[in-house]
Amino acid sequence: MSTFLQFLFGGLVSGAIFALIALGWVLIYNVSGVLNLAQGEFVMIGALVFVEMRSGHDLPVAVSIVGAVAITVAVAVVLDIAILRRLRNDQMVPMVLVTVGASVVLREIAQEIFGKDPLRTKPLLDGDPFSVGGATVLPHTLLLWASVVVLVALLTLFFARSLVGKAMRACHENALGAQVVGVSPQRMRTAAFALSAALGAVAGVLIVPVTSMSWNGGTALGLKGFVAATFGGLGSLPGAVVGGIAIGIIEALAAGYVSSAYKDVFATLVLLALLLARPQGLLGASQRDERVGGGLVPRLGALLRARTVGGARDGAPPQRAVKDGTSTQGENT
Amino acid sequence: MRKSLPVSALVVLSVAALGACGDDDSGSSATTKAAATTVATSAAPTTAAATAAASTTAAATTVAPKPGPPIKIGAVLSVTGPGSSLGAQQKNTLEMLTEQLNAAGGFKGRKVELKVADDQSNPDRAVEQTRALIQEFKPTAIVGASLSGSCLATKPVTQEAGVLQYCLSAANIPTPAPLYFSAQSPLGAWIGNLPFEYFKEKGFKKIGCLASDDASGQLTVGVLKPAAKGAGIELFTENFNIADVDVSAQLTRLRDKGLDAMYVCTSGTGVVTVLQGMKQLGINLPTWIGSGSASLPVAALIKDLLPSKGVLTGGEKIQVYEALPADDPQAKQIQAFATAYQAKFNSRPDLFAASAADAFTILLTAIEGAGEGANTAAVAKYMEDKVEYTGVQLTYNFTPEDHRGTGLSGIVVEFTDKGAFKFVKQFKTVTDYVAAGSK
Numbered sequence: 001m002s003t004f005l006q007f008l009f010g011g012l013v014s015g016a017i018f019a020l021i022a023l024g025w026v027l028i029y030n031v032s033g034v035l036n037l038a039q040g041e042f043v044m045i046g047a048l049v050f051v052e053m054r055s056g057h058d059l060p061v062a063v064s065i066v067g068a069v070a071i072t073v074a075v076a077v078v079l080d081i082a083i084l085r086r087l088r089n090d091q092m093v094p095m096v097l098v099t100v101g102a103s104v105v106l107r108e109i110a111q112e113i114f115g116k117d118p119l120r121t122k123p124l125l126d127g128d129p130f131s132v133g134g135a136t137v138l139p140h141t142l143l144l145w146a147s148v149v150v151l152v153a154l155l156t157l158f159f160a161r162s163l164v165g166k167a168m169r170a171c172h173e174n175a176l177g178a179q180v181v182g183v184s185p186q187r188m189r190t191a192a193f194a195l196s197a198a199l200g201a202v203a204g205v206l207i208v209p210v211t212s213m214s215w216n217g218g219t220a221l222g223l224k225g226f227v228a229a230t231f232g233g234l235g236s237l238p239g240a241v242v243g244g245i246a247i248g249i250i251e252a253l254a255a256g257y258v259s260s261a262y263k264d265v266f267a268t269l270v271l272l273a274l275l276l277a278r279p280q281g282l283l284g285a286s287q288r289d290e291r292v293g294g295g296l297v298p299r300l301g302a303l304l305r306a307r308t309v310g311g312a313r314d315g316a317p318p319q320r321a322v323k324d325g326t327s328t329q330g331e332n333t
Numbered sequence: 334m335r336k337s338l339p340v341s342a343l344v345v346l347s348v349a350a351l352g353a354c355g356d357d358d359s360g361s362s363a364t365t366k367a368a369a370t371t372v373a374t375s376a377a378p379t380t381a382a383a384t385a386a387a388s389t390t391a392a393a394t395t396v397a398p399k400p401g402p403p404i405k406i407g408a409v410l411s412v413t414g415p416g417s418s419l420g421a422q423q424k425n426t427l428e429m430l431t432e433q434l435n436a437a438g439g440f441k442g443r444k445v446e447l448k449v450a451d452d453q454s455n456p457d458r459a460v461e462q463t464r465a466l467i468q469e470f471k472p473t474a475i476v477g478a479s480l481s482g483s484c485l486a487t488k489p490v491t492q493e494a495g496v497l498q499y500c501l502s503a504a505n506i507p508t509p510a511p512l513y514f515s516a517q518s519p520l521g522a523w524i525g526n527l528p529f530e531y532f533k534e535k536g537f538k539k540i541g542c543l544a545s546d547d548a549s550g551q552l553t554v555g556v557l558k559p560a561a562k563g564a565g566i567e568l569f570t571e572n573f574n575i576a577d578v579d580v581s582a583q584l585t586r587l588r589d590k591g592l593d594a595m596y597v598c599t600s601g602t603g604v605v606t607v608l609q610g611m612k613q614l615g616i617n618l619p620t621w622i623g624s625g626s627a628s629l630p631v632a633a634l635i636k637d638l639l640p641s642k643g644v645l646t647g648g649e650k651i652q653v654y655e656a657l658p659a660d661d662p663q664a665k666q667i668q669a670f671a672t673a674y675q676a677k678f679n680s681r682p683d684l685f686a687a688s689a690a691d692a693f694t695i696l697l698t699a700i701e702g703a704g705e706g707a708n709t710a711a712v713a714k715y716m717e718d719k720v721e722y723t724g725v726q727l728t729y730n731f732t733p734e735d736h737r738g739t740g741l742s743g744i745v746v747e748f749t750d751k752g753a754f755k756f757v758k759q760f761k762t763v764t765d766y767v768a769a770g771s772k
Binding site: 013119122137264 | 573579582585586589609614630634
């Protein structure tokens, strides 16, 4: 039991971080349809600015956290206003490419400012590990979990109650409709970038004492967050949290009970299986469910039909997986 | 018969003196003069294009000193990118040595021209940069690359162009190419034999290895498996992804094996994640860190995470240069170099700087020794036959079969809570457990 708890705690640490990053992906995606591939760089900037302020300039922890979040948000807002808004073309692909470029530029700038070596600072709550049901936890870990819970709660409140939150949701549901009632999707996208940068920065602040961070250390974390967001259903905020935590726990249990050499493979397999069964992800929008029917068996049936018939009958299927299936079929025949 | 090289030692000394210039006028001028005299007496330029066969051992000392053409050394280093903690120090070192040699009148009267290119820690880029250097700068020798991957990628380019290459990483050289040399201790000895010598001495029976799934981790595991077998020690391995933020599941599995010591089979930031997990689980074991992490940036990173049983690694003398015994044959060079480096760049030189300094001096010695106009094959031959060098990092003695020319310093160092290294002990001999276990 204590071993299981220990694995679970490990999974919850990774999971909480993945959840924060996944939320950042979903926020921007929902409002603007952009997949922001510089998401991991927000984590990196938050972490490095925090270390620089706290350890490099001996500033109080609270000031350093606020500074790290503020600077990361500023970077994200500049990225959106100065570059993304200037794109004539509002299509997804050019915007995604811009974020790829931004991630490279941000990494290089970070390398110039913070140097090439990884940086680290002391845990926010220092101290010896204590025992919970036979498993051990570090004080910093508790703080990490508490912060993530509080952030998710605040975010829920923000979307349920605040005007800006509601306006962002409106953009997600119908951008044109939102514009008609006086909401600017462009501004909402900037707000989404700011919020998601803040979440990334907090994730950076929380993990930099645990793992350290260097100029190129954000990218892999960003991708983990994307996987988590997809797992939970890209477009669903609760899904991002559940997806993040699920990926973290699956990896930890796989490493603990199966084999640590294949834990990433295991997590990817679970993701693949899930996407086959529910292409919209764990908590993705449910109206898509009705069109193809939920569950693994009908889903596979639909895929097979698409393959044998050539997909012509399907018209324009809304699901990616089906589209891919038909196009592969088209190439084969 | 081999000719030892006091001059190269003096180069370093005079460099140190120049570096300290201004603090101590009388001292520095004395040293410079001493260096100058030595150069004048022992290093008459051999104008004869000596193909440096064994018969020309006795250098022609009758020719009056006159400045020869400049010696051109190129360098392809990982100045930026993931390998930059190596390459930046190496660039510093080469530039410092060149500048100070030229200020003192060159290497035995010949000016040194240096051109450093950055491969951005990318083997493809290293190949491009090497080609460009060879075409535009036309160096006699190229120092680099910093990383194994780039060394192996550029090797065919230099060998085809007939340019001497001195790789700074511990990359394996299965069959030495004629113009390809390589620095550092053999990797297997460094990360496999030395720690197991230490484990055996301590009577350890079970070692746990937590390895990252990238090249550095898997390379380490590949060496540790035969080493453990050869040493008769049980090895348990778990893996993690270098981007993981938590490895407590893997550590729980290892903890339950009843280990005597831990081996952290990764480099860079992975070490932090592992040590943090050990702290969380209360695993207080003697811990060995792979030599890829035996660097000062890593030491600074983990200074508050050290288990009280100690964190050890295979080190080099330069990391503990203040604490070297006075009778150590390398002590003078190392201290002179380290002091000069520290004065100029306001940071401690690491072993990467030391290997670059040695490569540079060895190449200059061989190029100058082989004489003006000698082709690179003759220079390589000179290195194999005549160069025996007590360097800043190690001592070197090349043969046609051994283009690394060096063994193992056998030094074990401990990470301190000040972010530095502490000398633990030196093994005079280290058994080759990797070879024993590979059979």
